[in-house]
Amino acid sequence: MNPWLDLYRQHGALRAMNDREAANEVRRVLRKLSEKPYAVLRGDAPARLVEGRVPRSDTVQYTLGREREGEALELEDLPFPLQEAVALRSARLAVLLRFNRRAERLQEMNIMLSGVRRDASPWAVAVHLPPDGQDRDGLGACGHAALHCHIGPTLDAKPKVRVPFPPLRPAQVVEWAVSQVVPTAEFEPAPWPRVEAMLQPT
Amino acid sequence: MALNWKALAPHRPLDPGEPGYISPPSGYAERLARLLATGASTILVGGPVGVGKSTELARLAALLQGSRVACLVQLDRRENIRQLTPDQLLLRVAGKLVALAIGSLGLQVSPSLAAPLMKAGVLSEKFSSGVESGPISFTASPVALVRAAIGEISRRSTQGRIALLLDGLEKLPQSPQSYEVLASLGQFDDAVDIVAVVPWFVAFGVAEDSLPPGSRFIPLPAPAVDGPAGAAGQQFLFDILAGRLGLPSESFDPAAITGTLGGAERAPLVNAVTERRNLLLAAAKWSGGLPRTFLQLMADAAQYAQIRRGDEWPDERDLADAVADQKDSFRRMLLPGDSAALQRYDGTDGREMELDRKIRLLARGVLLERQLATGYLMDIHPLVRPLLGDGTGA
Amino acid sequence: MREPGVALAGALARDEGGLTIVTCPDLDLRDWLVKEVESLVPTGAAPFRTTSVAEALREPNRMALLIPSDEAEVVRDLDACRDQALDPPRTQPIVLFLLRHGDGHRTLATEAPSAWSWASGNDVDPEELAELDVDAERAAFTDEAGAPPEDWLVPWRAGQLPRSQENYTRAFWAMTLEQP
Numbered sequence: 001m002n003p004w005l006d007l008y009r010q011h012g013a014l015r016a017m018n019d020r021e022a023a024n025e026v027r028r029v030l031r032k033l034s035e036k037p038y039a040v041l042r043g044d045a046p047a048r049l050v051e052g053r054v055p056r057s058d059t060v061q062y063t064l065g066r067e068r069e070g071e072a073l074e075l076e077d078l079p080f081p082l083q084e085a086v087a088l089r090s091a092r093l094a095v096l097l098r099f100n101r102r103a104e105r106l107q108e109m110n111i112m113l114s115g116v117r118r119d120a121s122p123w124a125v126a127v128h129l130p131p132d133g134q135d136r137d138g139l140g141a142c143g144h145a146a147l148h149c150h151i152g153p154t155l156d157a158k159p160k161v162r163v164p165f166p167p168l169r170p171a172q173v174v175e176w177a178v179s180q181v182v183p184t185a186e187f188e189p190a191p192w193p194r195v196e197a198m199l200q201p202t
Numbered sequence: 203m204a205l206n207w208k209a210l211a212p213h214r215p216l217d218p219g220e221p222g223y224i225s226p227p228s229g230y231a232e233r234l235a236r237l238l239a240t241g242a243s244t245i246l247v248g249g250p251v252g253v254g255k256s257t258e259l260a261r262l263a264a265l266l267q268g269s270r271v272a273c274l275v276q277l278d279r280r281e282n283i284r285q286l287t288p289d290q291l292l293l294r295v296a297g298k299l300v301a302l303a304i305g306s307l308g309l310q311v312s313p314s315l316a317a318p319l320m321k322a323g324v325l326s327e328k329f330s331s332g333v334e335s336g337p338i339s340f341t342a343s344p345v346a347l348v349r350a351a352i353g354e355i356s357r358r359s360t361q362g363r364i365a366l367l368l369d370g371l372e373k374l375p376q377s378p379q380s381y382e383v384l385a386s387l388g389q390f391d392d393a394v395d396i397v398a399v400v401p402w403f404v405a406f407g408v409a410e411d412s413l414p415p416g417s418r419f420i421p422l423p424a425p426a427v428d429g430p431a432g433a434a435g436q437q438f439l440f441d442i443l444a445g446r447l448g449l450p451s452e453s454f455d456p457a458a459i460t461g462t463l464g465g466a467e468r469a470p471l472v473n474a475v476t477e478r479r480n481l482l483l484a485a486a487k488w489s490g491g492l493p494r495t496f497l498q499l500m501a502d503a504a505q506y507a508q509i510r511r512g513d514e515w516p517d518e519r520d521l522a523d524a525v526a527d528q529k530d531s532f533r534r535m536l537l538p539g540d541s542a543a544l545q546r547y548d549g550t551d552g553r554e555m556e557l558d559r560k561i562r563l564l565a566r567g568v569l570l571e572r573q574l575a576t577g578y579l580m581d582i583h584p585l586v587r588p589l590l591g592d593g594t595g596a
Numbered sequence: 597m598r599e600p601g602v603a604l605a606g607a608l609a610r611d612e613g614g615l616t617i618v619t620c621p622d623l624d625l626r627d628w629l630v631k632e633v634e635s636l637v638p639t640g641a642a643p644f645r646t647t648s649v650a651e652a653l654r655e656p657n658r659m660a661l662l663i664p665s666d667e668a669e670v671v672r673d674l675d676a677c678r679d680q681a682l683d684p685p686r687t688q689p690i691v692l693f694l695l696r697h698g699d700g701h702r703t704l705a706t707e708a709p710s711a712w713s714w715a716s717g718n719d720v721d722p723e724e725l726a727e728l729d730v731d732a733e734r735a736a737f738t739d740e741a742g743a744p745p746e747d748w749l750v751p752w753r754a755g756q757l758p759r760s761q762e763n764y765t766r767a768f769w770a771m772t773l774e775q776p
Binding site for chain 3: 208211212213214215251252276278279280281282283284285370372373375494495498499501502505506508509510523524526527528530531532534535536537562565566567
């Protein structure tokens with residue numbers, strides 16, 4: 001049981017973050033994803049991470065797209081060798097983040113990538129950190145970890161797989177989600193050669 | 203080909219001879235050229251920011267080229283105008299005059315004139331080839347140098363007469379040093395025509411004693427863009443936009459769509475051009491006739507379209523947001539008491555308005571002077587009118 | 597309604613080599629807004645921070661983030677020197693950070709018509725724009741979901757609504773608008 005308890009604690013600790021810092025981290029990832037030569041998002045994507053603050057409250061949200069609709073990945077615009085590595089015909093990235101600004105706390109994270117495979121069947125991956133105080137869904141911290149990832153044709157298709165997710169910040173979750181759809185070196189934020197170099201004793 | 207909205211460059215005036223010049227309905231530059239031809243020798247140019255003073259001055263330089271050595275001195279591109287002294291002004295003029303003589307007119311100048319200007323940093327060493335060889339030791343005051351330059355160049359040039367077109371002095375703050383700078387306009391030789399862009403306070407008699415006798419203040423008006431009299435002003439703005447975007451001027455005229463297209467093919471094209479024209483008409487009306495504001499509105503709206511949807515052409519919502527951005531700028535600029543004063547003097551000739559406030563509001567185009575057959579009247583800028591009495595404390 | 601990031605990015609891109617003003621509610625948020633601009637701009641803009649107009653003008657091909665130590669003086673200098681940005685032409689804007697009710701804005705209003713005009717429509721207050729119009733948002737939610745946010749959340753929290761992507765997004769929206 002202890003490892004699951006530890007994971008739950010780590011997920012709780014992850015929530016401590018400054019919203020502006022977290023948003024700027026996401027913007028930097030979006031910028032990388034929208035810059036040529038390997039752009040998978042339309043230009044100026046960082047600008048479309050929309051901040052919304054509830055007046056006279058500490059709540060602030062960030063959504064990709066004003067209507068929370070997210071952004072289509074421009075898979076067909078990728079160079080040919082990269083296109084071959086992509087198993088989806090189309091995909092859409094949504095980012096929903098809500099914070100308590102004064103408490104510097106991530107209240108909710110919802111990063112989803114849904115798409116259509118080449119055989120026209122649906123496919124979705126979604127990383128959820130439920131609202132603060134409401135993250136004990138399901139039966140326990142193993143079967144329904146606080147920060148978890150759904151993978152399947154749709155989010156509610158059975159069996160409902162909820163993979164426990166490591167305590168990564170929103171920007172890294174976005175990086176990860178895109179790396180699953182475009183599994184090429186250009187979209188790998190931590191390529192092994194660099195990891196190995198950093199693992200070398202100094 | 204994709205439209206290059208960056209080419210709008212609302213902050214950039216045209217340089218002399220640069221293609222794309224569109225004459226305003228007032229025919230301002232041509233009017234000044236006629237005045238100079240009929241004997242006016244010192245003309246002071248005024249007008250709200252963004253009305254096109256620099257572009258008109260550049261146009262005037264091009265118009266005068268045949269009859270005069272037309273020397274456009276863009277002082278604000280080289281100097282911090284706040285710190286400009288009379289000597290710096292005179293040296294800059296002398297330096298530019300010699301550079302023009304060598305670089306554009308192909309004249310040679312004496313080394314005794316060029317050397318001190320190079321030493322003062324107002325004439326580039328690259329003009330050395332146009333300097334005659336000979337003794338170069340010469341020391342003189344800035345006023346002597348500028349007069350020497352005027353004398354030598356008017357004698358050697360085929361045009362004979364020199365016109366100095368001074369841009370940037372409108373940025374002079376209202377201060378004793380500025381009055382001295384303005385007074386230095388009287389230091390040039392009588393044989394020189396002077397056209398200088400000056401601050402608004404000059405229009406109301408402030409610094410009058412400093413100015414050369416016989417100076418005429420001629421404001422550049424913002425063209426009317428609303429009502430029956432507004433058609434010429436609208437077309438002027440459309441033509442500027444089309445020119446900067448590299449489009450034919452009839453691009454925004456649905457009536458210009460003719461040819462062999464059948465009704466079914468023609469209708470959507472007419473609809474698209476009509477929509478664009480309506481958007482431009484709205485932007486023109488919001489601009490109050492100020493070309494810079496019009497270009498800023500369209501460039502801003504185009505950015506919204508590009509960033510939001512990747513669209514090449516803005517829609518109504520994009521323009522509405524660009525208008526909101528401009529209104530914010532005007533709102534932040536209004537000071538306590540402005541709202542009441544604007545409402546009180548709207549539609550009058552403004553003569554009773556407190557002078558400092560009037561100068562500040564005219565300089566920014568918050569108040570526009572509209573010329574009628576019977577005189578001038580004050581018109582509140584269309585972007586400001588909705589802000590009045592909205593509780594901003596202005 | 598203007599999205600703060602879009603308005604800011606649009607202001608940075610509108611005039612190649614122009615002047616953008618970012619309005620900051622306080623000095624701490626000014627630091628954050630500088631970082632936000634840095635995270636928004638394309639890598640090629642090579643932004644750099646400076647406190648001086650002269651230094652900003654010396655780098656025409658880099659985005660100058662002008663963070664004044666004396667706002668009024670910087671605005672006066674910009675007013676008097678701005679045309680130096682035309683020759684040689686800048687390819688990247690100067691981005692001036694000013695306090696919302698500070699000396700810089702006051703100087704723009706009283707002494708610096710040229711600088712004000714260049715930046716007109718390009719002076720963004722992202723913090724102000726970020727404020728949600730809750731009444732309008734709640735009306736839109738009710739219209740779209742058929743119930744006010746609090747009412748819609750009851751069956752959602754009871755697990756009675758499908759866990760679809762659409763509903764997850766709607767739940768997120770509802771919780772932002774939820775009133776105690």
